[in-house]
Amino acid sequence: MRALPLSLICRSLVITATAWAVLPVYAAEVQVAVAANFTAPIQAIAKDFEQDTGHTLVAAFGSTGQFYTQIKNGAPFEVFLAADDTTPARLEQEGDTVKGSRFTYAVGTLALWSAKDGYVDAKGDILKADTWQHLSIANPKTAPYGLAATQVLEKLGLTAATQSRRVEGQSITQAWQFVSTGNAEIGFVALSQIYKDGKISSGSAWQVPAELHDPIRQDAVILNKGKDNAAATALIDYLKGPRAAAVIKSFGYTL
Incomplete structure:
Protein backbone atom coordinates (compact mmCIF):
# COMPACT_ATOMS: atom_id res chain seq x y z
CA MET A 1 0.00 0.00 0.00
CA ARG A 2 1.30 3.42 -0.95
CA ALA A 3 1.86 5.75 2.04
CA LEU A 4 0.05 9.08 2.13
CA PRO A 5 2.24 12.17 1.73
CA LEU A 6 3.13 13.82 5.03
CA SER A 7 1.63 17.15 3.91
CA LEU A 8 -1.75 15.48 3.29
CA ILE A 9 -1.71 13.79 6.68
CA CYS A 10 -0.92 17.08 8.41
CA ARG A 11 -3.66 18.90 6.51
CA SER A 12 -6.14 16.20 7.51
CA LEU A 13 -5.18 16.53 11.16
CA VAL A 14 -5.63 20.32 11.03
CA ILE A 15 -9.10 19.98 9.49
CA THR A 16 -10.12 17.40 12.11
CA ALA A 17 -8.82 19.54 14.96
CA THR A 18 -10.63 22.60 13.62
CA ALA A 19 -13.89 20.68 13.35
CA TRP A 20 -13.63 19.56 16.97
CA ALA A 21 -12.74 23.09 18.08
CA VAL A 22 -16.14 24.52 17.09
CA LEU A 23 -18.03 21.95 19.16
CA PRO A 24 -18.52 22.13 22.95
CA VAL A 25 -16.28 19.86 24.99
CA TYR A 26 -19.46 18.04 25.98
CA ALA A 27 -23.14 18.73 25.68
CA ALA A 28 -24.81 19.63 28.96
CA GLY A 108 -38.63 45.80 29.52
CA THR A 109 -41.50 47.97 28.32
CA LEU A 110 -44.91 48.10 29.99
CA ALA A 111 -48.06 48.26 27.86
CA LEU A 112 -51.76 48.80 28.51
CA TRP A 113 -53.50 46.25 26.31
CA SER A 114 -56.94 45.12 25.18
CA ALA A 115 -57.70 42.07 23.08
CA LYS A 116 -60.16 44.27 21.15
CA ASP A 117 -58.97 46.19 18.11
CA GLY A 118 -59.20 49.97 18.54
CA TYR A 119 -60.23 49.77 22.20
CA VAL A 120 -57.07 51.21 23.80
CA ASP A 121 -56.07 54.65 22.51
CA ALA A 122 -52.51 55.79 21.79
CA LYS A 123 -52.27 57.85 25.03
CA GLY A 124 -53.93 55.47 27.48
CA ASP A 125 -56.84 57.81 28.16
CA ILE A 126 -59.09 54.73 28.35
CA LEU A 127 -57.89 54.41 31.96
CA LYS A 128 -59.90 57.52 32.85
CA ALA A 129 -63.11 56.27 31.20
CA ASP A 130 -66.09 54.48 32.72
CA THR A 131 -66.51 52.12 29.78
CA TRP A 132 -64.67 49.17 31.33
CA GLN A 133 -65.25 47.04 34.41
CA HIS A 134 -61.93 45.29 35.04
CA LEU A 135 -58.26 46.28 34.83
CA SER A 136 -55.79 43.41 35.01
CA ILE A 137 -52.36 43.80 36.64
CA ALA A 138 -49.77 41.37 37.94
CA ASN A 139 -49.18 41.07 41.68
CA PRO A 140 -46.92 44.05 42.47
CA LYS A 141 -45.36 42.18 45.41
CA THR A 142 -43.96 39.37 43.27
CA ALA A 143 -44.02 40.65 39.67
CA PRO A 144 -41.92 43.71 38.68
CA TYR A 145 -44.29 44.55 35.81
CA GLY A 146 -47.13 44.64 38.33
CA LEU A 147 -45.14 47.04 40.50
CA ALA A 148 -44.50 49.23 37.46
CA ALA A 149 -48.25 49.24 36.72
CA THR A 150 -49.03 50.56 40.20
CA GLN A 151 -46.40 53.28 39.74
CA VAL A 152 -48.07 54.35 36.49
CA LEU A 153 -51.47 54.57 38.14
CA GLU A 154 -49.95 56.61 40.96
CA LYS A 155 -48.23 58.99 38.54
CA LEU A 156 -51.51 59.48 36.63
CA GLY A 157 -53.48 60.04 39.84
CA LEU A 158 -55.66 57.00 39.17
CA THR A 159 -54.78 54.72 42.08
CA ALA A 160 -57.99 55.28 44.04
CA ALA A 161 -60.23 55.52 40.97
CA THR A 162 -59.14 52.11 39.67
CA GLN A 163 -58.72 50.26 42.98
CA SER A 164 -62.10 48.50 43.05
CA ARG A 165 -61.92 47.48 39.39
CA ARG A 166 -58.52 45.80 39.43
CA VAL A 167 -58.05 42.05 39.03
CA GLU A 168 -54.65 40.72 40.05
CA GLY A 169 -52.70 37.88 38.47
CA GLN A 170 -49.91 36.06 40.26
CA SER A 171 -47.62 36.62 37.28
CA ILE A 172 -47.57 38.77 34.17
CA THR A 173 -48.71 35.70 32.22
CA GLN A 174 -51.88 35.45 34.29
CA ALA A 175 -52.46 39.20 33.94
CA TRP A 176 -52.25 38.75 30.16
CA GLN A 177 -54.59 35.76 30.30
CA PHE A 178 -57.28 37.76 32.10
CA VAL A 179 -57.34 40.18 29.17
CA SER A 180 -56.95 37.62 26.40
CA THR A 181 -59.91 35.60 27.69
CA GLY A 182 -62.13 38.65 28.13
CA ASN A 183 -62.27 38.49 31.92
CA ALA A 184 -60.77 41.99 31.91
CA GLU A 185 -61.32 44.55 29.18
CA ILE A 186 -57.86 46.09 29.66
CA GLY A 187 -54.68 45.21 31.49
CA PHE A 188 -51.07 46.12 32.05
CA VAL A 189 -48.84 43.53 30.39
CA ALA A 190 -45.28 43.24 29.16
CA LEU A 191 -44.94 44.61 25.65
CA SER A 192 -43.08 41.42 24.73
CA GLN A 193 -46.28 39.41 25.24
CA ILE A 194 -48.15 41.28 22.51
CA TYR A 195 -45.36 42.50 20.23
CA LYS A 196 -43.32 40.88 17.47
CA ASP A 197 -41.13 42.29 14.73
CA GLY A 198 -42.06 45.93 15.23
CA LYS A 199 -45.82 45.78 15.72
CA ILE A 200 -48.61 44.80 18.10
CA SER A 201 -49.57 41.25 17.22
CA SER A 202 -53.23 41.50 18.25
CA GLY A 203 -55.75 43.85 19.83
CA SER A 204 -54.84 47.43 20.72
CA ALA A 205 -52.26 48.86 23.09
CA TRP A 206 -50.63 51.91 24.62
CA GLN A 207 -46.88 51.61 25.11
CA VAL A 208 -46.41 53.24 28.50
CA PRO A 209 -43.75 55.99 28.50
CA ALA A 210 -40.70 54.92 30.48
CA GLU A 211 -40.80 58.04 32.65
CA LEU A 212 -44.06 56.90 34.28
CA HIS A 213 -42.38 54.08 36.22
CA ASP A 214 -39.00 52.89 37.43
CA PRO A 215 -36.86 51.27 34.72
Whole structure:
Protein backbone atom coordinates (compact mmCIF):
# COMPACT_ATOMS: atom_id res chain seq x y z
CA MET A 1 0.00 0.00 0.00
CA ARG A 2 1.30 3.42 -0.95
CA ALA A 3 1.86 5.75 2.04
CA LEU A 4 0.05 9.08 2.13
CA PRO A 5 2.24 12.17 1.73
CA LEU A 6 3.13 13.82 5.03
CA SER A 7 1.63 17.15 3.91
CA LEU A 8 -1.75 15.48 3.29
CA ILE A 9 -1.71 13.79 6.68
CA CYS A 10 -0.92 17.08 8.41
CA ARG A 11 -3.66 18.90 6.51
CA SER A 12 -6.14 16.20 7.51
CA LEU A 13 -5.18 16.53 11.16
CA VAL A 14 -5.63 20.32 11.03
CA ILE A 15 -9.10 19.98 9.49
CA THR A 16 -10.12 17.40 12.11
CA ALA A 17 -8.82 19.54 14.96
CA THR A 18 -10.63 22.60 13.62
CA ALA A 19 -13.89 20.68 13.35
CA TRP A 20 -13.63 19.56 16.97
CA ALA A 21 -12.74 23.09 18.08
CA VAL A 22 -16.14 24.52 17.09
CA LEU A 23 -18.03 21.95 19.16
CA PRO A 24 -18.52 22.13 22.95
CA VAL A 25 -16.28 19.86 24.99
CA TYR A 26 -19.46 18.04 25.98
CA ALA A 27 -23.14 18.73 25.68
CA ALA A 28 -24.81 19.63 28.96
CA GLU A 29 -28.25 20.67 30.21
CA VAL A 30 -29.02 23.89 32.08
CA GLN A 31 -32.06 24.45 34.31
CA VAL A 32 -33.25 28.04 33.95
CA ALA A 33 -35.80 30.02 35.98
CA VAL A 34 -37.29 32.55 33.53
CA ALA A 35 -39.49 35.54 34.36
CA ALA A 36 -42.87 35.05 32.72
CA ASN A 37 -42.58 38.14 30.50
CA PHE A 38 -39.58 36.56 28.78
CA THR A 39 -41.33 33.31 27.82
CA ALA A 40 -41.54 33.85 24.06
CA PRO A 41 -38.04 35.32 23.63
CA ILE A 42 -36.28 32.54 25.57
CA GLN A 43 -38.18 29.88 23.62
CA ALA A 44 -36.88 31.42 20.40
CA ILE A 45 -33.37 31.86 21.83
CA ALA A 46 -33.31 28.28 23.15
CA LYS A 47 -33.54 26.84 19.65
CA ASP A 48 -30.58 28.89 18.43
CA PHE A 49 -28.62 28.23 21.62
CA GLU A 50 -29.04 24.47 21.34
CA GLN A 51 -28.19 24.51 17.63
CA ASP A 52 -25.11 26.70 18.07
CA THR A 53 -23.68 25.19 21.28
CA GLY A 54 -25.03 21.65 21.54
CA HIS A 55 -26.24 22.38 25.08
CA THR A 56 -29.89 21.96 26.13
CA LEU A 57 -31.92 24.66 27.88
CA VAL A 58 -34.74 23.55 30.20
CA ALA A 59 -36.89 26.51 31.28
CA ALA A 60 -39.48 27.06 34.00
CA PHE A 61 -41.64 30.19 33.85
CA GLY A 62 -43.13 32.24 36.68
CA SER A 63 -42.96 35.43 38.71
CA THR A 64 -39.63 36.75 39.90
CA GLY A 65 -40.73 36.89 43.55
CA GLN A 66 -41.92 33.30 43.52
CA PHE A 67 -38.64 32.16 41.96
CA TYR A 68 -36.69 33.96 44.67
CA THR A 69 -38.52 31.94 47.31
CA GLN A 70 -38.00 28.69 45.40
CA ILE A 71 -34.29 29.36 44.93
CA LYS A 72 -33.87 30.09 48.65
CA ASN A 73 -35.67 26.81 49.38
CA GLY A 74 -33.26 24.79 47.26
CA ALA A 75 -34.91 24.63 43.83
CA PRO A 76 -32.56 23.07 41.24
CA PHE A 77 -32.22 26.16 39.05
CA GLU A 78 -28.77 26.97 37.70
CA VAL A 79 -29.47 30.25 35.88
CA PHE A 80 -32.03 32.92 36.79
CA LEU A 81 -33.46 35.36 34.24
CA ALA A 82 -35.38 37.81 36.43
CA ALA A 83 -37.83 40.57 35.55
CA ASP A 84 -35.90 43.08 37.67
CA ASP A 85 -32.37 43.82 38.79
CA THR A 86 -33.02 43.96 42.53
CA THR A 87 -33.84 40.27 43.05
CA PRO A 88 -30.65 38.93 41.41
CA ALA A 89 -28.68 41.59 43.30
CA ARG A 90 -30.25 40.39 46.54
CA LEU A 91 -29.36 36.78 45.77
CA GLU A 92 -25.84 37.95 44.97
CA GLN A 93 -25.54 39.74 48.32
CA GLU A 94 -26.83 36.64 50.09
CA GLY A 95 -24.17 34.44 48.53
CA ASP A 96 -26.44 32.44 46.25
CA THR A 97 -24.86 33.34 42.90
CA VAL A 98 -21.60 32.96 41.02
CA LYS A 99 -19.59 36.12 41.55
CA GLY A 100 -19.31 38.35 38.49
CA SER A 101 -21.99 36.56 36.47
CA ARG A 102 -24.84 39.06 36.89
CA PHE A 103 -25.68 41.40 33.99
CA THR A 104 -28.68 43.17 32.45
CA TYR A 105 -29.94 41.10 29.53
CA ALA A 106 -32.95 43.28 28.64
CA VAL A 107 -34.90 46.39 29.62
CA GLY A 108 -38.63 45.80 29.52
CA THR A 109 -41.50 47.97 28.32
CA LEU A 110 -44.91 48.10 29.99
CA ALA A 111 -48.06 48.26 27.86
CA LEU A 112 -51.76 48.80 28.51
CA TRP A 113 -53.50 46.25 26.31
CA SER A 114 -56.94 45.12 25.18
CA ALA A 115 -57.70 42.07 23.08
CA LYS A 116 -60.16 44.27 21.15
CA ASP A 117 -58.97 46.19 18.11
CA GLY A 118 -59.20 49.97 18.54
CA TYR A 119 -60.23 49.77 22.20
CA VAL A 120 -57.07 51.21 23.80
CA ASP A 121 -56.07 54.65 22.51
CA ALA A 122 -52.51 55.79 21.79
CA LYS A 123 -52.27 57.85 25.03
CA GLY A 124 -53.93 55.47 27.48
CA ASP A 125 -56.84 57.81 28.16
CA ILE A 126 -59.09 54.73 28.35
CA LEU A 127 -57.89 54.41 31.96
CA LYS A 128 -59.90 57.52 32.85
CA ALA A 129 -63.11 56.27 31.20
CA ASP A 130 -66.09 54.48 32.72
CA THR A 131 -66.51 52.12 29.78
CA TRP A 132 -64.67 49.17 31.33
CA GLN A 133 -65.25 47.04 34.41
CA HIS A 134 -61.93 45.29 35.04
CA LEU A 135 -58.26 46.28 34.83
CA SER A 136 -55.79 43.41 35.01
CA ILE A 137 -52.36 43.80 36.64
CA ALA A 138 -49.77 41.37 37.94
CA ASN A 139 -49.18 41.07 41.68
CA PRO A 140 -46.92 44.05 42.47
CA LYS A 141 -45.36 42.18 45.41
CA THR A 142 -43.96 39.37 43.27
CA ALA A 143 -44.02 40.65 39.67
CA PRO A 144 -41.92 43.71 38.68
CA TYR A 145 -44.29 44.55 35.81
CA GLY A 146 -47.13 44.64 38.33
CA LEU A 147 -45.14 47.04 40.50
CA ALA A 148 -44.50 49.23 37.46
CA ALA A 149 -48.25 49.24 36.72
CA THR A 150 -49.03 50.56 40.20
CA GLN A 151 -46.40 53.28 39.74
CA VAL A 152 -48.07 54.35 36.49
CA LEU A 153 -51.47 54.57 38.14
CA GLU A 154 -49.95 56.61 40.96
CA LYS A 155 -48.23 58.99 38.54
CA LEU A 156 -51.51 59.48 36.63
CA GLY A 157 -53.48 60.04 39.84
CA LEU A 158 -55.66 57.00 39.17
CA THR A 159 -54.78 54.72 42.08
CA ALA A 160 -57.99 55.28 44.04
CA ALA A 161 -60.23 55.52 40.97
CA THR A 162 -59.14 52.11 39.67
CA GLN A 163 -58.72 50.26 42.98
CA SER A 164 -62.10 48.50 43.05
CA ARG A 165 -61.92 47.48 39.39
CA ARG A 166 -58.52 45.80 39.43
CA VAL A 167 -58.05 42.05 39.03
CA GLU A 168 -54.65 40.72 40.05
CA GLY A 169 -52.70 37.88 38.47
CA GLN A 170 -49.91 36.06 40.26
CA SER A 171 -47.62 36.62 37.28
CA ILE A 172 -47.57 38.77 34.17
CA THR A 173 -48.71 35.70 32.22
CA GLN A 174 -51.88 35.45 34.29
CA ALA A 175 -52.46 39.20 33.94
CA TRP A 176 -52.25 38.75 30.16
CA GLN A 177 -54.59 35.76 30.30
CA PHE A 178 -57.28 37.76 32.10
CA VAL A 179 -57.34 40.18 29.17
CA SER A 180 -56.95 37.62 26.40
CA THR A 181 -59.91 35.60 27.69
CA GLY A 182 -62.13 38.65 28.13
CA ASN A 183 -62.27 38.49 31.92
CA ALA A 184 -60.77 41.99 31.91
CA GLU A 185 -61.32 44.55 29.18
CA ILE A 186 -57.86 46.09 29.66
CA GLY A 187 -54.68 45.21 31.49
CA PHE A 188 -51.07 46.12 32.05
CA VAL A 189 -48.84 43.53 30.39
CA ALA A 190 -45.28 43.24 29.16
CA LEU A 191 -44.94 44.61 25.65
CA SER A 192 -43.08 41.42 24.73
CA GLN A 193 -46.28 39.41 25.24
CA ILE A 194 -48.15 41.28 22.51
CA TYR A 195 -45.36 42.50 20.23
CA LYS A 196 -43.32 40.88 17.47
CA ASP A 197 -41.13 42.29 14.73
CA GLY A 198 -42.06 45.93 15.23
CA LYS A 199 -45.82 45.78 15.72
CA ILE A 200 -48.61 44.80 18.10
CA SER A 201 -49.57 41.25 17.22
CA SER A 202 -53.23 41.50 18.25
CA GLY A 203 -55.75 43.85 19.83
CA SER A 204 -54.84 47.43 20.72
CA ALA A 205 -52.26 48.86 23.09
CA TRP A 206 -50.63 51.91 24.62
CA GLN A 207 -46.88 51.61 25.11
CA VAL A 208 -46.41 53.24 28.50
CA PRO A 209 -43.75 55.99 28.50
CA ALA A 210 -40.70 54.92 30.48
CA GLU A 211 -40.80 58.04 32.65
CA LEU A 212 -44.06 56.90 34.28
CA HIS A 213 -42.38 54.08 36.22
CA ASP A 214 -39.00 52.89 37.43
CA PRO A 215 -36.86 51.27 34.72
CA ILE A 216 -37.60 47.56 34.28
CA ARG A 217 -34.01 46.35 34.09
CA GLN A 218 -33.98 42.58 33.84
CA ASP A 219 -30.86 40.86 35.15
CA ALA A 220 -29.55 37.35 34.57
CA VAL A 221 -27.23 35.51 36.92
CA ILE A 222 -25.66 32.10 37.36
CA LEU A 223 -26.80 30.52 40.60
CA ASN A 224 -24.50 28.45 42.79
CA LYS A 225 -26.00 25.20 41.50
CA GLY A 226 -24.75 26.13 38.02
CA LYS A 227 -21.21 27.00 39.08
CA ASP A 228 -19.59 23.98 37.43
CA ASN A 229 -22.06 23.58 34.57
CA ALA A 230 -20.57 24.49 31.20
CA ALA A 231 -24.06 24.98 29.78
CA ALA A 232 -24.87 27.64 32.39
CA THR A 233 -21.77 29.64 31.49
CA ALA A 234 -22.45 29.14 27.79
CA LEU A 235 -26.01 30.47 28.16
CA ILE A 236 -24.90 33.65 29.91
CA ASP A 237 -22.29 34.22 27.20
CA TYR A 238 -24.85 33.51 24.48
CA LEU A 239 -27.32 36.04 25.90
CA LYS A 240 -24.63 38.71 25.51
CA GLY A 241 -24.12 37.87 21.85
CA PRO A 242 -25.59 39.41 18.68
CA ARG A 243 -27.90 36.54 17.76
CA ALA A 244 -29.71 36.62 21.12
CA ALA A 245 -29.75 40.44 21.06
CA ALA A 246 -31.60 40.43 17.74
CA VAL A 247 -34.29 38.15 19.16
CA ILE A 248 -34.63 40.20 22.34
CA LYS A 249 -35.06 43.44 20.39
CA SER A 250 -37.64 41.86 18.09
CA PHE A 251 -39.93 41.43 21.11
CA GLY A 252 -39.81 45.12 22.04
CA TYR A 253 -37.06 45.10 24.66
CA THR A 254 -34.11 47.48 24.68
CA LEU A 255 -30.58 46.53 25.68
